[in-house]
Amino acid sequence: MLRWIVFVVIYIVLGIYTLQALRTASRFPWVYYLYMLLSFLVLGNFIYQFTWGDNEGRVLSIAKSYSFGFLLAMLTFKLITMVFLFSEDMFRFLTAAYHKIFGKSKEFSFPERRRILSLIAMGIAALPFSALLYGMYKGKYNFKxxxxxxxxxxxxxxxxxxxxxxxxxxxxxxxxxxxxxxxxxxxxxxxxxxxxxxxxxxxxxxxxxxxxxxxxxxxxxxxxxxxxxxxxxxxxxxxxxxxxxxxxxxxxxxxxxxxxxxxxxxxxxxxxxxxxxxxxxxxxxxxxxxxxxxxxxxxxxxxxxxxxxxxxxxxxxxxxxxxxxxxxxxxxxxxxxxxxxxxxxxxxxxxxxxxxxxxxxxxxxxxxxxxxxxxxxxxxxxxxxxxxxxxxxxxxxxxxxxxxxxxxx
Missing domain, CATH: 3.60.21.10 (Metallo-dependent phosphatases)
Structure with a gap:
């Protein structure tokens, strides 16, 4: 049970970072809600398949495999996005500390996120995300x-x-x-x-x-x-x-x-x-x-x-x-x-x-x-x-x- 709790917490933290990128890049609330819905559906399906799902004794049933595949695609998107945003957060923190320490600002305040960086982050993250989905849809039967x-x-x-x-x-x-x-x-x-x-x-x-x-x-x-x-x-x-x-x-x-x-x-x-x-x-x-x-x-x-x-x-x-x-x-x-x-x-x-x-x-x-x-x-x-x-x-x-x-x- 503990490993599931740790995994869910990590998944949610990554999701929050990605949500920040979406909010910076888009002004449409339905985009945020759709992302959160898909994120929790993927997580919920994965937990279900590996706890109450097919238990015939096979290492991975077809249903389990697909739940793992969708989770892998979602995690890849979140991880890549987080790397960009976490790097930006470090820069924002150092910038705020510099202004506070050297007296250029009375308050410790973070600069706003840069929209262009969020767009770049999600654009790059979309490449492996799309590739993993394509791999499940067609790549597995692309015989050479x-x-x-x-x-x-x-x-x-x-x-x-x-x-x-x-x-x-x-x-x-x-x-x-x-x-x-x-x-x-x-x-x-x-x-x-x-x-x-x-x-x-x-x-x-x-x-x-x-x-x-x-x-x-x-x-x-x-x-x-x-x-x-x-x-x-x-x-x-x-x-x-x-x-x-x-x-x-x-x-x-x-x-x-x-x-x-x-x-x-x-x-x-x-x-x-x-x-x-x-x-x-x-x-x-x-x-x-x-x-x-x-x-x-x-x-x-x-x-x-x-x-x-x-x-x-x-x-x-x-x-x-x-x-x-x-x-x-x-x-x-x-x-x-x-x-x-x-x-x-x-x-x-x-x-x-x-x-x-x-x-x-x-x-x-x-x-x-x-x-x-x-x-x-x-x-x-x-x-x-x-x-x-x-x-x-x-x-x-x-x-x-x-x-x-x-x-x-």
Whole structure:
């Protein structure tokens, strides 16, 4: 209860500051009343959803996600506005103190707020506010196909030009638009890749979340098959299960569901892809993540039947596994395919110019292709979304990777 009281007090204080900016910028009372109404509606809905709302055991239901999204947008607007007004208040205080101390004024009086500063503050605050709303409305389904050509000196000749489509982090429990998902599935199939891989987090928490979308994902096509691994959310670790048996049953249901969809689920296992006399090894490990995430991935077990000189593609959900374990393993993994970070679903990307997201503060390898020690990793930005029900700047991704034989100089 105390945390709710503290949060509400902070929210109200921020609201008062923003109201001061509105009063300085506008002379119409209805603007103030509308702002206060929206502010309290957003707060009230958030408190309701997280206290008396959907308690089915999911971390965030769709209703909870939207209540969080609207609160995030409102808080962002208030915080940015407050920064400008608080800075002005400090200046007003120092000005008043100066005039009082040096005898230029008998009273300690604050100068009036400057209307132009309030307008600038709210104008700047409106940008991320609008972006967050757009991210919830359209950004979350703004699917992008990102294509990479990756060269390897020891790629088997028969696999020169081999095309792989990677998707990750479906998070089907967050979906709310069947038409958009249908479009995305068609977009994946239009790539006509040889191989399709899914690198974990099919659901938020429960296998049942995928049931309404099962038929759509069963329509995914790839000539050489569809392969998958588990992500941290697939194990049901974030649900308060009544019994351990119920949790285990959920995981088995998810495994069966992946099979029904057509995915060959690799659980610390490997599979050779053959073309004539040439082959490459596809390796899939269970989730292994730094910082309290499940560490079920076992490279030794997964590669027990793999030769040291084989060309290897590893599927591992969390890129911290690549950084902490894979790069230092005795075997050389030519290409690792990961996801997990979502690129924090927020950032700024202009190809060739800028690539930034708060995700970089937590993950060294958070989106796109990286190379270390002669090994490559692609971190997919994710197909779905979780928590904040949207995406801003970091769009949902379908990765298409073409393997190329590097010409010897």
């Amino acid at each position: 196909v990102l294509k990479y050509e990756l060269e390897f000196e020891d790629l088997p000749n028969a696999f020169n030009g081999y095309q792989i489509t990677q998707i990750s982090d479906i998070h089907s429990g967050s979906f709310d638009n069947r038409e958009k998902i249908t479009y995305a599935i068609d977009l994946i199939n239009r790539q006509k890749s040889d191989l399709l891989v899914f690198t974990g987090d099919m659901v938020n928490n429960k296998a049942e979340e995928m049931y309404p979308w099962k038929d759509l994902f069963a329509g995914l096509e790839a000539q050489d098959g569809k392969y998958s691994v588990l992500g941290n959310h697939d194990y049901g670790d974030y649900v308060n299960w009544e019994t351990d048996a119920a949790k285990k049953e959920n995981l088995e249901a998810l495994k069966a569901l992946q099979k029904d969809i057509g995915f060959n689920l690799l659980l610390n296992e490997s599979q050779y892809l053959q073309k004539g006399n040439d082959k490459i090894a596809l390796i899939g490990v269970e989730n292994w993540g730094r910082g309290g995430f499940k560490k079920a991935g076992d490279l030794g077990k997964a590669t027990a039947q793999i030769g040291e000189n084989d060309f290897k593609i590893l599927m591992s959900h969390d890129p911290s596994h690549w950084e902490d374990v894979v790069l230092h393993d005795k075997l050389h993994y030519h290409l690792t395919l990961s996801g997990h970070t979502h690129g924090m679903q927020f950032g700024i990307e202009i190809p060739g110019w800028v690539k930034w997201s708060p995700a970089k503060w937590r993950y060294k390898y958070w989106a796109g292709v990286y190379e270390e020690r002669g090994q490559l990793i692609n971190v997919n930005r994710g197909f779905g979304f979780l928590g904040y029900p949207g995406r801003v700047g970091i769009w949902p991704e379908i990765t298409v990777i073409t393997l190329k034989k590097k010409a010897l100089s």
